[in-house]
Amino acid sequence: MKIATWNVNSIRIRLEQVIDWLNQNPVDVLCLQETKVIDKDFPILAFEKIGYYPYIYGQKSYNGVAIISRQPLEDVSMGFTTIVPEIEPEWDEQKRVITGVIDGVRIINLYVPNGSAVGSEKYEYKLGWLKILREYLQVLLLSNPAISMCGDFNIALEDIDIHDKVKIENHIMASEPERQALRDILSLGFADAFRKFNSEKGHYSWWDYRTAAFKRNLGWRIDHHYLTSVLCDRAQSCIIDVAPRKLEQPSDHTPVIVEF
Amino acid sequence: MKIATWNVNSIRIRLEQVIDWLNQNPVDVLCLQETKVIDKDFPILAFEKIGYYPYIYGQKSYNGVAIISRQPLEDVSMGFTTIVPEIEPEWDEQKRVITGVIDGVRIINLYVPNGSAVGSEKYEYKLGWLKILREYLQVLLLSNPAISMCGDFNIALEDIDIHDKVKIENHIMASEPERQALRDILSLGFADAFRKFNSEKGHYSWWDYRTAAFKRNLGWRIDHHYLTSVLCDRAQSCIIDVAPRKLEQPSDHTPVIVEF
DNA sequence: GCTCGTTTAG
DNA sequence: CTAAACGAGC
Numbered sequence: 001m002k003i004a005t006w007n008v009n010s011i012r013i014r015l016e017q018v019i020d021w022l023n024q025n026p027v028d029v030l031c032l033q034e035t036k037v038i039d040k041d042f043p044i045l046a047f048e049k050i051g052y053y054p055y056i057y058g059q060k061s062y063n064g065v066a067i068i069s070r071q072p073l074e075d076v077s078m079g080f081t082t083i084v085p086e087i088e089p090e091w092d093e094q095k096r097v098i099t100g101v102i103d104g105v106r107i108i109n110l111y112v113p114n115g116s117a118v119g120s121e122k123y124e125y126k127l128g129w130l131k132i133l134r135e136y137l138q139v140l141l142l143s144n145p146a147i148s149m150c151g152d153f154n155i156a157l158e159d160i161d162i163h164d165k166v167k168i169e170n171h172i173m174a175s176e177p178e179r180q181a182l183r184d185i186l187s188l189g190f191a192d193a194f195r196k197f198n199s200e201k202g203h204y205s206w207w208d209y210r211t212a213a214f215k216r217n218l219g220w221r222i223d224h225h226y227l228t229s230v231l232c233d234r235a236q237s238c239i240i241d242v243a244p245r246k247l248e249q250p251s252d253h254t255p256v257i258v259e260f
Numbered sequence: 261m262k263i264a265t266w267n268v269n270s271i272r273i274r275l276e277q278v279i280d281w282l283n284q285n286p287v288d289v290l291c292l293q294e295t296k297v298i299d300k301d302f303p304i305l306a307f308e309k310i311g312y313y314p315y316i317y318g319q320k321s322y323n324g325v326a327i328i329s330r331q332p333l334e335d336v337s338m339g340f341t342t343i344v345p346e347i348e349p350e351w352d353e354q355k356r357v358i359t360g361v362i363d364g365v366r367i368i369n370l371y372v373p374n375g376s377a378v379g380s381e382k383y384e385y386k387l388g389w390l391k392i393l394r395e396y397l398q399v400l401l402l403s404n405p406a407i408s409m410c411g412d413f414n415i416a417l418e419d420i421d422i423h424d425k426v427k428i429e430n431h432i433m434a435s436e437p438e439r440q441a442l443r444d445i446l447s448l449g450f451a452d453a454f455r456k457f458n459s460e461k462g463h464y465s466w467w468d469y470r471t472a473a474f475k476r477n478l479g480w481r482i483d484h485h486y487l488t489s490v491l492c493d494r495a496q497s498c499i500i501d502v503a504p505r506k507l508e509q510p511s512d513h514t515p516v517i518v519e520f
Numbered sequence: 521g522c523t524c525g526t527t528t529a530g
Numbered sequence: 531c532t533a534a535a536c537g538a539g540c
Contacts, residue, residue, distance in 0.1 A: 209532050210531050269522075273523070294523095512540085
C-alpha cells in the first residue's frame with residue numbers, strides 16, 4: 001500500500017497539480033492538509049473522475065483535511081470527539097483530523113497547528129492540541145494495531161531535519177516543548193518511516209514561500225509518516241517527491257510517500 | 261492607419277491576451293483603458309519587445325489609459341490641464357485622458373467616467389467631466405484638423421446600440437443627459453466611424469460580466485471611434501473584434517478597430 | 521463576475 | 531511570498 005501526505009495550501013488553487021500528480025503517482029491513499037474550503041465547495045468530482053473516493057473535513061479559509069482513497073474507506077471519522085467523546089468540542093472547531101480504515105490499516109491524517117511564535121497564544125494552543133492528539137491516539141491504539149499516521153506536523157524533530165541557515169533555538173516548529181510533545185506521542189508506539197531508510201540531513205518537505213527558500217534549499221522536514229511497529233516492520237520505502245515544489249504556483253509543501 | 265480601442269480591465273491581468281492580440285492584429289495604434297496600474301508597474305517591456313512604444317498615464321487600482329504605438333508619438337500629453345491650463349486640476353486626478361500625434365493625426369484616448377447610477381454623485385461627475393472634455397476638444401481642434409478620438413465612452417448614443425432585454429429609460433450609459441452631453445461633443449465636428457459602415461442594431465463592444473451577458477449577447481456598444489470629417493471621409497472600415505471576449509478570463513470589453 | 525487594495529494567516 | 535475574505539467599483 002502506498003500512502004502520500006501533501007499540504008496543498010488550498011485544494012481549489014492546487015487542484016490541477018494534485019490531479020496531475022495523482023495520475024502520475026497513483027498511490028492508494030493521498031492525505032491532504034490545508035484544503036481551505038468548506039465541504040460543499042470541495043472539488044469531489046475531479047477526484048471521482050480519476051477513480052478516487054474523497055473523504056473531506058473542511059472549514060472556511062483555514063485548515064481542512066481530506067483523505068483521497070482508491071478504494072472506499074471503512075470506519076471514517078472526523079475530529080477528535082467522535083473517537084473520544086470526553087474531549088472538549090472546542091478542539092474540533094478547527095478541522096485538522098480525519099481517519100479511516102483500509103485493508104485493516106487505520107490511516108490518520110493530521111494538520112497540526114502551526115503555533116505562530118514560541119510563547120504566543122497559538123503556541124499554547126499547539127501544545128494543548130498535541131496533548132489532545134495523544135489521548136485520541138491512545139484510544140485508537142486500543143483497537144487498531146496497524147496505524148499509519150501522517151500529515152503536516154509543523155514540527156521538525158531533529159536538527160538534521162532543518163537547514164542550517166536558521167537559528168533553531170526557540171524557533172517555532174523546533175522548540176523543545178514542541179519536540180517533547182511529539183516524542184510523547186511517538187512513544188505510544190510510532191516510528192518515523194522516513195528515518196527507517198534515511199539518516200542523512202538535508203531532506204525537506206517544506207520551504208517557506210518567503211526569501212526564495214526553495215531556490216536556496218532552505219527547507220524543513222515537517223511532513224511525516226509515523227507507523228506503528230507492525231507497519232514499520234513491513235515498510236519498503238519512504239520518499240519525498242520534490243518535483244511538485246518546482247512547478248509554477250506550487251504549494252509550499254511537497255508530497256511524502258510511504259510504501260508498506 | 262489602423263487604430264484599436266480596448267478597455268482591458270487591468271493590463272496586468274490581461275497582458276498575455278493583449279500581446280497575443282497585437283501579434284495577430286498588428287494595428288498601428290492600440291488605445292487602452294482601465295489599465296488599473298501606476299506607471300512604474302506598467303508592463304512597458306512586453307510591448308517594446310514586440311515593437312511598440314507605450315505611452316502611459318495610470319493610477320492605483322482605477323482608471324488609467326495608455327497609447328501603444330508602432331511608431332513614436334509626437335506631442336504627447338496627459339490629462340486636460342496640460343492642454344487647457346484653465347481647467348481645474350481636480351479634473352486630472354483620475355487618469356482618463358492621453359493624446360499624441362502620429363503622421364499628422366491627433367489620437368485622443370479616453371476613459372469616460374461610468375457614472376454609477378443616474379442621479380448619483382458619480383453621475384453628476386460624469387456630466388461635468390464631459391463638459392470639460394468638450395472644452396479640451398475645442399482647444400485641440402484649433403490646431404488639429406485631423407483628430408481620431410476613441411475610448412470607452414460609457415455611453416450608448418442610440419437605442420440600437422443596446423440589446424433590448426434592458427429597460428433603457430434613465431439607465432446609466434443611456435440617459436438623455438449623457439447622450440446630449442456626447443452629442444454636444446460630437447457637434448464640434450466628430451462622426452461615429454462605426455456608423456459610417458453599419459446602421460444595424462445588435463453590434464456591441466461590452467457585455468457585463470454578470471448574468472452571463474456575453475453568452476446571451478446582452479451587450480452595449482459603448483466603445484467608439486469618433487473622427488473629424490477629414491479622417492471620416494477617408495475611413496475604410498470600423499469593425500468590432502468579438503474574439504477576445506470569448507477567451508478564458510476575458511475583459512468585459514472587446515476591441516474596436518478603425519482604419520483610415 | 522471580475523479586479524483591486526487591505527487585512528489576517530502561514 | 532501566497533492564499534482567503536472583505537468591501538469598493540464597474
